[in-house]
Amino acid sequence: MRKSFLSATLLVALRLAASAPGSYGQAAPKLGENPFLRDVFTADPAPLVYKDKVYLYVGHDEAKEGQMFNMNDWRCYSSSDLKNWTAHGPIMNVRDFKWATKDAWASQVVARNGKFYFYAAVQEGAPANAKAIGVAVSDSPTGPFVDARGSALVSDKSTPGPNGWDDIDPTVFVDDDGTAWLAWGNPNCYLAKLKPNMTELDGPIQRIEVPNYTEGPWLHKRGSTYYLTYAAFAHQGMSEKLCYATAPSVTGPWTYQGILTDQAKNSYTIHPGIIEFKKQWYLFYHNATLTLPTGESGALGRRSVCAEYLYYNPDGTIQPITHTVAGLSAPPRKGDNPAPPRHPPATPAAATPLSASPGVTITQNTQPRPSQWPGTPVFSTMPNPANLALDNLSFNHNKGVTSFGQTFEVKADCRLTRLDLFGGDGFGTDAKQPVALALYDLGPANGLAADAAAYSVGTNLLGATNSQNFNYTPQAAGILQFDFAAANQVMLKVGHRYALELQGAAKSAPLFWRVSRQDTYGGGSAYQDRQPVQLNNKRGYDFALAVYGVALTN
Structure with missing residues (x-):
C-alpha cells in the first residue's frame, strides 16, 4: 500500500x-x-x-x-x-x-x-x-x-x-x-x-x-x-x-x-x-x-x-x-522509409587495402592495439605502442593544424621498404578531409637537436610519383602500413635526421595518429605544424612510428 x-x-x-x-x-x-x-x-x-x-x-x-x-x-x-x-x-x-x-x-x-x-x-x-x-x-x-x-x-x-x-x-x-x-x-x-x-x-x-x-x-x-x-x-x-x-x-x-x-x-x-x-x-x-x-x-x-x-x-x-x-x-512513421545516404558507408572490420600511388601498397588496421611492431623494424619510436601511445591527435588539435610530423634517425644507410603508424579512428578521408604522407631529409643530425623548437623542409622525398594522398575509411586504432617494396625506394642515410609527416586540412579529423605521454624516443620528437607538439602546455612526446628498410652494402 x-x-x-x-x-x-x-x-x-x-x-x-x-x-x-x-x-x-x-x-x-x-x-x-x-x-x-x-x-x-x-x-x-x-x-x-x-x-x-x-x-x-x-x-x-x-x-x-x-x-x-x-x-x-x-x-x-x-x-x-x-x-x-x-x-x-x-x-x-x-x-x-x-x-x-x-x-x-x-x-x-x-x-x-x-x-x-x-x-x-x-x-x-x-x-x-x-x-x-x-x-x-x-x-x-x-x-x-x-x-x-x-x-x-x-x-x-x-x-x-x-x-x-x-x-x-x-x-x-x-x-x-x-x-x-x-x-x-x-x-x-x-x-x-x-x-x-x-x-x-x-x-x-x-x-x-x-x-x-x-x-x-x-x-x-x-x-x-x-x-x-x-x-x-x-x-x-x-x-x-x-x-x-x-x-x-x-x-x-x-x-x-x-x-x-x-x-x-x-x-x-x-x-x-x-x-x-x-x-x-x-x-x-x-x-x-x-x-x-x-x-x-x-x-x-x-x-x-x-x-x-x-x-x-x-x-x-x-x-x-x-x-x-x-x-x-509526435506519432511514429508508418513503416521504415527508403534508406537515406549514410556516412560513412559500411566497411569491413578486417584489414583493408587502400588506394595509393603506383607501386605502393597501403593496408590499414593490420594489427589492432599492437603490443609490439610486426617483424623487425630498422627503428621504432617506442617498443609497445598500444601501452605507450595513449593519446589521439588529428588536424583538429588545438585551433587546427595542417601537419603532424615525427623526426627520426637511422643507424645505418638503408632503402626504405615500409612505414608503420599506430593510428586510426576518425571520420575518414574525402575531398574536404584529405590526408597525404610526406618524408623530408632535414640534413645532418648534429645540426638539429632531436627536440628542436622547429624544423623546415625541402623536397618531399616521396616525390611526385610516390606522394601519398591516400584514401582512409574509419577503422579501430591499429597499424597503418605503407609498403614501398615495389616503388622507387627512398635511400635513408645514417647521420641524417628525417621528418615523416601526415598532412591534411586544418580542423578536420579524417584519422588520428597515436602519440605518447612521455618522451619515448631520443632520436627525434613529435611535431605539429613543424613545431613541438604541446599537450597540457608541455612538450616532449613521440608519435608511434616504425621504419623498415634493407641495409645498403658496398
Whole structure:
C-alpha cells in the first residue's frame, strides 16, 4: 500500500513538473516531448521491456555549479505508452554497495531467472580506488535492489592498465540461446560471458575493437544481426556522438556503420539505450536542456533523458537519428522509409587495402592495439605502442593544424621498404578531409637537436610519383602500413635526421595518429605544424612510428 501510494504521488509530481514553465520546449510541454523526465536531472538511460511496460533506469544528476558530476542514487520510471511515466523514486544508493564509496554512474537492469539483475558503475574503495561494476538483485523491477555479491563483479584488477576509469558503463544482453553477455568500458570496450547465475563472469574478458569508441556500449539484436551502439569521439577531442557497428555474432566480427546521431545539446556526453516496444523501436539518450521548476538549468552534470523513434533500412542498418524537441509526442512513421545516404558507408572490420600511388601498397588496421611492431623494424619510436601511445591527435588539435610530423634517425644507410603508424579512428578521408604522407631529409643530425623548437623542409622525398594522398575509411586504432617494396625506394642515410609527416586540412579529423605521454624516443620528437607538439602546455612526446628498410652494402 505504501509503495503504491508513493508511486501515485510521484506520478502526480512528475506530471506537474512536466507542465511547469521555464522548461526546454513549450511552457506547457506535451507528453513525450524532450526531455520527458522533468522532476529531477537524469542521465544514462537504460530501458527494460518487461511484460506490457517499459522500465527506465537512470542515474540522478545532482551537480551544483562548478561540479562535474554528483550522482548518489539510481532512479526508476515506468510507462505503458512511453508518454505517461510513473516515478518509483530511488531504487538503490551507491553506498548500498558497501565496498563502494561514490559515483552512481551508468546502470542497466535485465530480467532473468524470475529476478531482476541491476548492473552499475561505481567507485570502488581502498585498496583499488578505481571504477568498478557491481551487481544487485531484486524480485521486482522497481526494487528494492540488494548487492548480490558483496564485492565488485568487475574491478580494476580485472582490466589492468594505465587508466583507473576503465570499468564503467555496463550493458547486459541475453541472447536467444540464453547466454548472457556483459559489455563495458572506457576507453576500451570489454566483453565477457556471464554465468547463468548472472553474478559471475564465465570465461576470459575479450575486447571489441570498433572505431572511435569512448564509452557507453549498448548491445541489442534484430533478426540475426547484432548491434553495438556506443558513445564515440571524446578521446579524439570532441563532444560525444553515438556510433554503431553490426555483427553476425556478439563476439564479432564487427562492421562499423558510422554515426547514428550527433552530439547532445548542451552536453559533451551521450548514452544510448535501444529497445523494441509494441512493434516500434526507440532510442533513449540524454542532453542538458532542462530547467527544473526550481530554476536550476541543465549543465555538464545536470542532464535529462530524451527519446526518439528509431527506424531500420532494408539492409538492416539504422537510419540516422536527429534529436528533436517533439520526441515521442509526435506519432511514429508508418513503416521504415527508403534508406537515406549514410556516412560513412559500411566497411569491413578486417584489414583493408587502400588506394595509393603506383607501386605502393597501403593496408590499414593490420594489427589492432599492437603490443609490439610486426617483424623487425630498422627503428621504432617506442617498443609497445598500444601501452605507450595513449593519446589521439588529428588536424583538429588545438585551433587546427595542417601537419603532424615525427623526426627520426637511422643507424645505418638503408632503402626504405615500409612505414608503420599506430593510428586510426576518425571520420575518414574525402575531398574536404584529405590526408597525404610526406618524408623530408632535414640534413645532418648534429645540426638539429632531436627536440628542436622547429624544423623546415625541402623536397618531399616521396616525390611526385610516390606522394601519398591516400584514401582512409574509419577503422579501430591499429597499424597503418605503407609498403614501398615495389616503388622507387627512398635511400635513408645514417647521420641524417628525417621528418615523416601526415598532412591534411586544418580542423578536420579524417584519422588520428597515436602519440605518447612521455618522451619515448631520443632520436627525434613529435611535431605539429613543424613545431613541438604541446599537450597540457608541455612538450616532449613521440608519435608511434616504425621504419623498415634493407641495409645498403658496398
